[in-house]
Amino acid sequence: MAAMAPYFDDLAERLRASGVPADEVSETVDDLAAYVAESGKAPEEEFGPVEEFAARLTSPGDDAWEQALPDVPARRFFRSKRFYVFISCYAAFVVVVCAGWLAFAPADSRTGFLVGFLLGAVIAAVLMTVRLRRDHRRHVP
Known part of the structure; x- marks a missing residue:
């Protein structure tokens, strides 16, 4: 700069x-x-x-x-680091809560919904992390 x-x-x-x-x-x-x-x-x-x-x-x-002014193409996705950090932290929180529920809840309350929700949260967290790293590598010389 x-x-x-x-x-x-x-x-x-x-x-x-x-x-x-x-x-x-x-x-x-x-x-x-x-x-x-x-x-x-x-x-x-x-x-x-x-x-x-x-x-x-x-x-x-x-x-x-x-x-x-030059033409600037519209972005397809919102790319604020603060937004991605928030989403990643929230996803991690959900994963921890669901994992805690699975680990400490009585055996008869472990439903398929909770397992599916946990799996979805893990997948979302992994995808968000991969996207953040890919964008970071693209913008760092």
Whole structure:
């Protein structure tokens, strides 16, 4: 991110000089920096020279912002690490509770439903863990 900072600092300065409100400048620059960090490309490669990109962003017209920004494909799945960690921890909790029920409940109360539920929870936890590791490997250089 340190190598990208001069590009975005220059862009913010040019946008402010063009009369774009400061809060809009910071929001735009933060969004663009996040996009570049996710894409893995250099800002110049993604948006072009800073002076041309700033000119496109500040050009008059109702849809100037939309025309200047690159097309970003919609994601099919929600990919927040916090979400996946929560789901994984919840699945682990369910597995522990079900395993405890199977281990300590009277023999006549061990139903097929509980065993099926436990099996489903284990499968869900394994699939979630595999997906997290695969996504982590994809995003780590």
